[in-house]
Amino acid sequence: MSVLNRISGIRGKVIGIVLVVTLMLSILTIVYIQTTLQSALAEQLEQKAVSIARDVASRSIDMILSNNFYTMHRLARDTMENNQDVSYVIFLQNDKVLADTFLGGFPTDLAPANPLTPDKRFSLARVQTEEGILRDVAVPVLGMDGVVVRVGVLDHSIKTTLSSATRQLLLISALTFLLGSFTAYLLTTLIVIRPISILSKSVQDVSRGDLTRQVRVKSHDELSELAGAFNTMVKRLATAHRVRNRLLKKIIHTQEEERRRIARELHDETGQTLMTLMIALSQIEDSETVSDLKKYTREFRTLLLHTLESVRLLAWKLSPIPLADLGLKAAVELFIKKYSRNDNWKIEFQADGFDKKRLSPEIETAVYRVVQEALTNAAKHAQARNVSVIMKCDDQNVVVIIEDDGNGFDVSAVKEEGIFNTCLGLASMDERISLVGGTLNIESAAHGTTIYIKIPLNYSGGD
Template sequence: MKILSQSFFIKIVAILLFILLLLAGTNMFQTRLVMEKLFTEQQEKRGLSIANMLATQASNLILINNYYDLHELVKNTQQSNDDVRYAFVVGVNGELLAHSFQNHFPAELLSANIPEVPSHYQVTELSTEEGVIRDIVVPIFEGRLGTVHIGLSNKSLQAVLNSTTKKMLFYTLAAVLVGIMLTMYLTNRLTKPIRELVRVTSAITAGDFTQRAVVHSGDELGKLGLAFNSMTESLQKLVAELNQKEEAMVHLLQKVIVAQEEERKRIARELHDETGQTLTSLMMGLKCLADNCTGNSSECQIEDMRRVVKDTLGRIHSLAVELRPSILDDMGLIAALEKYIADYRQTHQIDIDFHVVQEISERILREIEIPVYRIVQEALTNIAKYSQAQNVSVIITRKSNVLELIIEDDGIGFEVDVLMNGNASNNKLGLYGMRERAILVGGTFTIESSPGLGTTIYVRIPLVER
């Protein structure tokens, strides 16, 4: 029902308005019935009074057989009373003695109302073309001289009832309007604390814990508002403590990642400088030994050892680059990704489409370059290990206030919810690491994947200062 979806204010107003109209309608109906009954009784009493007066006057005329004056008496009685539709006198043997009709007398009236007891009056309602007629019969001289019939029309009664009903309707409508205004005023006062609680609840839902409900009364709703304010204060303190703990945790995590990057940089430098130089010296010594070797290569095997050292030196160099590419510090994110993707394409034989859209040519902040580089690095590593993809697309869109990164592959895909909610694994830790790096710089990280439909990673990082 539509009324159930309306506000509490409208519901209360509708209910009170319905009750008010029901009471007003019931009161009018009941009052009209009482008035109709009262008017009918008064009309019957008046009709009996007229009939008795006519019977008293007609008795003398009947005794002296003066039917002309009797006829005039009947006509004058009908003409002098507006609600008397007709009057006639019936003799003791049932013969018509006089009547007030101008033309012919309706013969059916003689038998329409015959008193069961001749010495008592009787009232009968007759349905005619003019409406309801109350036929009142009164005996003349206890019925020994006949009866007098008076027909009272219902029109005057209905006119009075209708006029009175219109007045009642007018006053009732005026009272209903006043009641509606009073109902709306009281309902507004009643629902104001509820609306205040809704306002504060909406503000809290939006994250504003400083709002408080304004309490104007000491009733149950006022006590509810005070309790709600107390709950909001406690909630605000709890949220503040959680925010402090979260900020501390984020700050600690940022320090851990910074320390991790510094350690990567140190290890990469040691691998490149110390270990690389040592292996280079070893390789040069082996070359000298190979040049002075008198036996053949199969016997000396020095050249093979030199090649092993050379390969090891290459792998150490690659590992140092992966740990901390110097090009990232020197030339920035885009150049570092181009170099990494070119090496990745050659190493894993996977077709990668790298596309960059830049609205500005200035270099990205170093605090953002490193997380984005690590996210791409981790994503491409996972693709090589697990996805079985043949084609990969990396798209970077840089605007004035945001950097967007999309990594998409056509691999086997996976169920995101199952993987993220399942047991810990290297792949899951890698996804968590990518997401945490994005969140630490104020960005968002989203994964979309389905079995057999590949995987898409969306990263969005604001470039404005935080």
């Protein structure tokens, strides 16, 4: 199996699903945590800014009273150095700068950004700058009219914390993906790939003709159901294979029986007739008078016509053209008329239900051949004088009853002695009917024989 096929296989798809799910969860987690953490850190930073401003205001009271601007400036610088987020510290009195941490002077646009009214304990303003969001906190100095301390803080710590948290989350996501992929690889190999590989190998063995393969899966999931369905399919294929072999043997046996029957008819009828013709030719050759010659010639012509009719009848038996063109009823009726023309017997024929529909070629051929064989047996072996052929067809079955008044035989004795398959074409008749899913029963005594045939029309093959 190539690398591409392995990647696009089940394992690759499962690992791909794990990757997609991990990536989606990581993105959602990072977005959620960043939003939540940023809000919490921003609130914490603002509280810290207010606390720093109040601390500076309380510590600067004495400095303001003594007008010690240097100490005030030093306090502002120390506050910035001790708090990395603090961007500036300003001391204002009536909008006049007393001290600040700006090297280039106090920005004029910053003064009106966060006005403090007398009724407020502090004022917080957010200003968007190039470095980020600036939070400006103004706190009044107690006891000092108009004196305000303003502290500005940037969100550098928030960005640093968010960046660190994001890196940690990405690392955790990568570890989760690796662990999930490894777990998915093991699970798919043990639970999915291995049973599927066993099933695939079994399918290949069955495709090569091994119908003894059975798959054993210990799990109780869809794969076990698939393995069970495969085992059932293989059993049915094996059964169908055995049935096919049996049917093939039956067909071969039926063909051999048909050949033996044709050989018997050629030997018994055509052969004897040809021998009679040879005798008649000898009589013609030995004729001494013209009257004897004419007499033997007429007899020879009669024998020749009888032989020709026998050959035509044999050809009719081998390939009944009306069966394919006209259907079962017309073919049997025409065969009875031709067959009863040469013998001193009477055949009654009755057929119901065959006018509105045609049967399958297999059923029509089987019934026709059995009727043909039964009439041949009744004429040659039973020496019957009266025969009745009744055929009925409905939506479910075809029923055929053939009854004669000739010499009977002991059916059970014939079966017990093992000659059922070798005499009277009975084996051929039984196999023909069984090939189309029907049953053939024979009842006979000292006088008369009855053959019952029943074929279901919904038969689709089997034992």
